[in-house]
Amino acid sequence: MTVDINPTTVLELLPARPRVLALGEPTHGADVLLEVRNDLFRQLVEQEGYRTIAIESDCLLGLVVDDYVTSGAGTLDEAMRRGFSHGLGGSAANRDLVRWMRAHNEGRPAPERVHFAGFDAPTEISHAPSPRQALTALHAYLTARVDPGLLPCTADCLDRLLGADERWADTAAMWDPAKSVGRTPEARELRVLADDLVALLDAQAPELAAQDGWDRARLHGRTATGLLRYHFWMAEPSPSRMAWLLSVRASMMAADLLALAGPVLAFAHNAHLQRHRSTIRMGEAPAEWWSAGALVEAALGEGYAVLATALGTLRDQGVETPPPNTIEGRLYALPSDRFLVDPRSLSDLEPRVSPWFGYAPVDPAHLTGIDGIVFVRDA
Structure with a gap:
């Protein structure tokens, strides 16, 4: 046995x-x-x-x-x-x-x-951090490797939209959707920009995939979009909020x-x-x-x-x-x-x-x- x-x-x-x-x-x-x-x-x-x-x-x-x-x-x-x-x-x-x-x-x-x-x-369990680390790392990786004209935003633009990291990590937002910044105009714009940065990364795969840093850039892309999605659902006032948060975390882990x-x-x-x-x-x-x-x-x-x-x-x-x-x-x-x-x-x-x-x-x-x-x- x-x-x-x-x-x-x-x-x-x-x-x-x-x-x-x-x-x-x-x-x-x-x-x-x-x-x-x-x-x-x-x-x-x-x-x-x-x-x-x-x-x-x-x-x-x-x-x-x-x-x-x-x-x-x-x-x-x-x-x-x-x-x-x-x-x-x-x-x-x-x-x-x-x-x-x-x-x-x-x-x-x-x-x-x-x-x-x-x-x-x-x-x-008490909070979710700012997506700054992942998002800026992805942007820096692309800035060093692709035509600048293809980038959907500048680093300064990201910094302005991100604002203070403390706003994102507010522990009150875990239990009070109204405290979350996940559906502010800035957060919504960041979701679009993050999606475009990941799309640009994918589009450059034939040249970049064999180079150092590719896997980490993909990790930063997944994490940035996942965190922005997580913050979006932290701002959800309906009973489906917790199921969404747990699902987003599980999807990121998978x-x-x-x-x-x-x-x-x-x-x-x-x-x-x-x-x-x-x-x-x-x-x-x-x-x-x-x-x-x-x-x-x-x-x-x-x-x-x-x-x-x-x-x-x-x-x-x-x-x-x-x-x-x-x-x-x-x-x-x-x-x-x-x-x-x-x-x-x-x-x-x-x-x-x-x-x-x-x-x-x-x-x-x-x-x-x-x-x-x-x-x-x-x-």
């Missing part, structure tokens, strides 16, 4: 070799789960030729980490401080990952180096994953990687949307595979020994601390109820959408 967690046992569960192999976690902040991820990624690199790991962290900040692991730019401390969002730079397991990637790349030719990517939108050259190990919360429709209740009305994983599978089919991590206990948060009739309880009764399970071997189980909002048990109703379960006994 159970096997060790390694590339061979994982790939034996799958119908085809995936371009994106997703590994989910049921909670954030437990380093033991990241240690399992690190071990699997190292083995995938050494045995299966994987070259990229993508994690649920700001896609723009992740460029700092990638520069460090691929070329040694900066220091490890700087990469951890400046290259992660959501406090992830303080994780010892994330630090071990970045240190190993840098050591692995030392002295290797560029095609053999491993890469780091963040694939989350640069948003927080686009970032699909842009990476495979094979890729993607690591995020189980909820972001699941194939089933996602639901959440914030306030009176529930919101539904398709997660990044569902969107990636729609594009890749069997090129997408997902492993969900199930956790037995998280005692410092009051998550004690699981009931025996749950997924976690069935697996907790087995003798090993960490192992891989074929979800088709599990049936007749009840949902586990979490006493803590920050931990989400694996839903038995979702077993048909999971390729494998990674079980960790205690965190």
Whole structure:
């Protein structure tokens, strides 16, 4: 029923070799789960030729980490401080990952180096930032490479329309649409200009795609248009507002994953990687949307595979020994601390109820959408 967690046992569960192999976690902040991820990624690199790991962290900040692991730019401390969002730079397991990637790349030719990517939108639960960084980086890239007459605006024009970054990042706008600047005349004009800048970038692909900076320019373009769309829907007063915000974030995450050259190990919360429709209740009305994983599978089919991590206990948060009739309880009764399970071997189980909002048990109703379960006994 159970096997060790390694590339061979994982790939034996799958119908085809995936371009994106997703590994989910049921909670954030437990380093033991990241240690399992690190071990699997190292083995995938050494045995299966994987070259990229993508994690649920700001896609723009992740460029700092990638520069460090691929070329040694900066220091490890700087990469951890400046290259992660959501406090992830303080994780010892994330630090071990970045240190190993840098050591692995030392002295290797560029095609053999491993890469780091963040694939989350640069948003927080409390606010969304100004699109300035992404938009001005895209404009600067094009300014240096194309006929100036093709540019739809100047850098000064962008700066004027963007205004003060604090207006965009106002935390009050997350819950009060009237506080958002996302539908001001300036924001609407920026959406058109961003779209034109991305269109210009695409139109220059035959000349630019083989040059350095192309992938990052595309990332800046996706992020700029995505953030402007996100701010537009922050200003929406109807009940559909939250569903739109969640959908925009998921779409940005999916686009970032699909842009990476495979094979890729993607690591995020189980909820972001699941194939089933996602639901959440914030306030009176529930919101539904398709997660990044569902969107990636729609594009890749069997090129997408997902492993969900199930956790037995998280005692410092009051998550004690699981009931025996749950997924976690069935697996907790087995003798090993960490192992891989074929979800088709599990049936007749009840949902586990979490006493803590920050931990989400694996839903038995979702077993048909999971390729494998990674079980960790205690965190």
